[in-house]
Amino acid sequence: MPKIVDHDARRRLIIRSVWSLIGRRGLAAVTMRELAAEAGFANGGLAPYFRDKDEILLAAFQYACEATEARLEPAVAERGGLAALRGLCHELMPLDDTRLLEARVVVAFWDRALCDPRMSSAHEVTTDRWRTLMHCCLAQARAYGEITTSTSDEDIVETLFAVAAGFQVHAVLTPTTTTAERQLQVLEALLTSYA
Amino acid sequence: MPKIVDHDARRRLIIRSVWSLIGRRGLAAVTMRELAAEAGFANGGLAPYFRDKDEILLAAFQYACEATEARLEPAVAERGGLAALRGLCHELMPLDDTRLLEARVVVAFWDRALCDPRMSSAHEVTTDRWRTLMHCCLAQARAYGEITTSTSDEDIVETLFAVAAGFQVHAVLTPTTTTAERQLQVLEALLTSYA
Numbered sequence: 235m236p237k238i239v240d241h242d243a244r245r246r247l248i249i250r251s252v253w254s255l256i257g258r259r260g261l262a263a264v265t266m267r268e269l270a271a272e273a274g275f276a277n278g279g280l281a282p283y284f285r286d287k288d289e290i291l292l293a294a295f296q297y298a299c300e301a302t303e304a305r306l307e308p309a310v311a312e313r314g315g316l317a318a319l320r321g322l323c324h325e326l327m328p329l330d331d332t333r334l335l336e337a338r339v340v341v342a343f344w345d346r347a348l349c350d351p352r353m354s355s356a357h358e359v360t361t362d363r364w365r366t367l368m369h370c371c372l373a374q375a376r377a378y379g380e381i382t383t384s385t386s387d388e389d390i391v392e393t394l395f396a397v398a399a400g401f402q403v404h405a406v407l408t409p410t411t412t413t414a415e416r417q418l419q420v421l422e423a424l425l426t427s428y429a
Numbered sequence: 430m431p432k433i434v435d436h437d438a439r440r441r442l443i444i445r446s447v448w449s450l451i452g453r454r455g456l457a458a459v460t461m462r463e464l465a466a467e468a469g470f471a472n473g474g475l476a477p478y479f480r481d482k483d484e485i486l487l488a489a490f491q492y493a494c495e496a497t498e499a500r501l502e503p504a505v506a507e508r509g510g511l512a513a514l515r516g517l518c519h520e521l522m523p524l525d526d527t528r529l530l531e532a533r534v535v536v537a538f539w540d541r542a543l544c545d546p547r548m549s550s551a552h553e554v555t556t557d558r559w560r561t562l563m564h565c566c567l568a569q570a571r572a573y574g575e576i577t578t579s580t581s582d583e584d585i586v587e588t589l590f591a592v593a594a595g596f597q598v599h600a601v602l603t604p605t606t607t608t609a610e611r612q613l614q615v616l617e618a619l620l621t622s623y624a
Binding site: 344 | 543588601
């Protein structure tokens, strides 16, 4: 089925090229016409691939999640326990240009997910998976004696997950305060407090 | 100057009535026409007050900040130290319907602030003020001996501030996981770890 394969490749090509436009200008400020131009299509040329901006944003969010998960897996599989938990947090935190750009797309996505059940369910499925991964690492870290705090696993996951989301906002909006160094220090202080 | 006073009152009336529309549907999904209808104006009737959606969103954000600060002040002034720090965090966290609605407006604002210098500077001014308030409470709490951790004040403020922002996202997107009870438990575990 060569046509379908081509279609999928085309969609991914579009996502990659509109990605930086959303990151630069924010989804709200961007029109379908500009998205087409950025991807090298004529006006209206995106229609066979994406019906509207929401479909593009959903695909961009899923692309960001896949990229994050591709980075998460070795961090979790190769290490284990506390080291895996730390690695997992690092991949969710906007510590470099790639993850800062992901953060911009994710923040745009949150706003739309608030009002679109399809987007909020995509968000929930992904975050559920990441929470479950965190719980696995945490259980391992407890088994290894690396984490012994009386704070519940649910509270620890909720804390680390909230901190990562907060960093995604603050690192792009107040980058001189929420530096990569500061983010790493905050994470280490938290992990130490769970020892 | 009765005309100016009237103008201001009118603007506040519009903000209050579009507030719930943004909260219900998200800014991206809402048109100027719908915003006018929600506020009881004819189509185009908002023009003398707000030129475009961005101006309305900026005003809505500032309205949310003023409401938050009106709640913050007594919490900080009446108590002091750790109790004030806790009260301040509670006002930033989406613990009830009012603060959940504020969170929805704030999340919509973040996306636009990523690409609009006027919005990002309004965001920075406000968050700077809240960070400063947190530092004051924290210094008092240290003076009272309520907080003795070796974690730096900068790291503590960054943690609490990130957690509050993360909760604003998660309490509206995954409300069954990020309940008010869970948020309060996470905050107490953090404050206890700083004792």
